[in-house]
Amino acid sequence: MAAAGSDGPGGAAAGRALQAAMRAASGALEMDSGGRRREAYVEYLKSIAFIAQALQEEAAGTEGSQEVTPDTPKMLKLAEQCLERVKSIAAALGKAQATPAVTERSGGPAPLPRHRRVFSDEGGKLSPFLPPEIFQKLQISEAQSTRKELTPLEEASLQNQKLKAAYEARVARLNPSQALQKTSLTLSLQRQMMENLVIAKAREETLQRKMEERRLRLQEAANRRFSSSVALTPEEQEQRALYAAILEYEQDHEWPRQWKARLQQSPLDPSLVPGLFSCLLRLLALTLLAFEGLSTAAGKDQCLACLEEAFFPPLWAPLLALYRSVHQPREAALARSMEQHRHASPADMGLSSRLFPPAAGCPAYGSAIQDLRLIPLETCPRRKLECIVRALRSICECAEEYSGARDGRTPASAAVGADDLLPILSYVVLRTGLPQLLSECAAMEEFIHEGYLIGEEGYCLTSLQSALAYLESLP
Known part of the structure; x- marks a missing residue:
């Protein structure tokens, strides 16, 4: 080896x-x-x-x-x-x-x-x-x-800064004998700056008044839709508040009104409903508007995870079959390599002796092997990626445990370096006996949001792909 x-x-x-x-x-x-x-x-x-x-x-x-x-x-x-x-x-x-x-x-x-x-x-x-x-x-x-967009007061502040800069430039060009003209310029500057602030304040108040009037008008429209002779239930109150927020959103965005007009013009058009739902699922804008607590990085990740769990379970099996048909030659080469080296020991894979289990007959990195074997049982790319992350974390923990047990100390620092990780992971993948992991990783790389390919998850996925490529190339 x-x-x-x-x-x-x-x-x-x-x-x-x-x-x-x-x-x-x-x-x-x-x-x-x-x-x-x-x-x-x-x-x-x-x-x-x-x-x-x-x-x-x-x-x-x-x-x-x-x-x-x-x-x-x-x-x-x-x-x-x-x-x-x-x-x-x-x-x-x-x-x-x-x-x-x-x-x-x-x-x-x-x-x-x-x-x-x-x-x-x-x-x-x-x-x-x-x-x-x-x-x-x-x-x-x-x-x-x-x-x-800048508010009226912010615009006025910028205008006054420009006026003051122009004033200082003109004053710098005056002679000492032109004191009267300097006084006139100063008074003119103060008057213009004051006028800008007064106008901006008036515009600000007008905008606030219009926004309040619009809010009340939309609230009345929501009240009319949910009017009832009896008191509203908590669910109906939530729906009314949500409907008012949607009406306000429609005032600032054109696409909801366009979709409403298209549905009114062609209510029997079978292509409109799938198009509308596709549009709603891409923005998540209305959901984040209704539930402000989700408008965070973690909240958006949870929303995307829910969508993934709803869509991928019925799709993953035929999707994986397509990928396996494309990667069939590579899977076959990997299967032959796994069969020929199925009895390889950690030493045969290039592992240092300090990274072996100290007890004879103890299976090496058993928990990591089990984590990778769970990948084909999951039907969502995100959950499959979590199996890979758990496997690499388990590898690091086992390596620290083995190294510490051999040295007779409690491990205080990571025992696995970049040069050790690939041989260990190759050994773990070899023990799974799953050549279809190659196609699983290819599909995950395609359908997982690219944001996860930068952090820990992306590092783990790339490491597993490197181990698969290494095993595929073994003589």
Whole structure:
């Protein structure tokens, strides 16, 4: 089994490079989520440089052939996401540096920044692995914050800052003998600034009055729909409040009115109802509007999990059959390898002796093997991914236990490094005897939300795929 330590195409070397790149990007994303933008900026650049170097070495190693490893597209995608965050952070840092200069010039405090929600507000305490956050969510959050309209008072504040800057520029060009003109400019500035504030305050009050009138009008419409001669039940009261919120949502968004008009014009059109429900399931906007407690990262994840558990159980069996038909040659090669090496010991797979069970005859990493055997029994990608995460956690715990028992100490630090994980995981996969894990992982990678491919879950899935590719390539 000397081949256990080799780096073949699609084997350990490519897997380690992707894992290292994901760890670097995860560290940068953790800093980014925690508000440490300057440090995150540097780490994102380091991640991009590492990926570029790894891909350059890979290209040099395969010179003269057209082959690339299966991990190459993943590394390119990761580099692209890191680059997007670098551009976004650079723009934000540029704005932050420009703000003090404007404040100094205007002689007064700049307007307070509008609140921006980032997932560090919602995630609570960070775990050793990143929560399932994604680069795209950060990008969308920033884009939404920049698109917010200014209130009348904020617009007036910006106008007054411009007026004051123009006033100071004109005063700087005056001669000392033009004191009277300077006084006139000062009085004119004060009058214009005061007029701007008075007009803005009046506009603000008008907008508030209109918003209140609209709220009352929509509330009356909801009351008319749910009017009753007897007192409303708690359920009916909740429905009335929800209906009023929906009416208010329709005032600011065009798509509900468009769907209502299409349904009224063509009530017998069979394509409208599936299209409407598909639209509702993509935004979750109305659900989050009705239940504000779900408008968090954890709440949205739970909503997506509920949708997944409703849709995937009847679909997964035929979906997996399709993937297995596509990957049938690879599964066959993996099955042959599992059959030929079914009696391989941990030492044959390249494991260090300190990572063996101390007692003779004790099964090695039995709990991790059982976790992976549960994957075909689940029917949702998310639950299958949880089995993989549990298996890798169990591997780390068992390795620490074995290492500590041999050294006669309580393990205080992780005993498994990146070089140890692939041999252990390969041994565990070999013991499952399940070549269909290859197709299961391919389907999971396609249908799991890409946010989970950045944190702990993505690292575990990539590690399992690397172990499967290694076993497939064994002689």
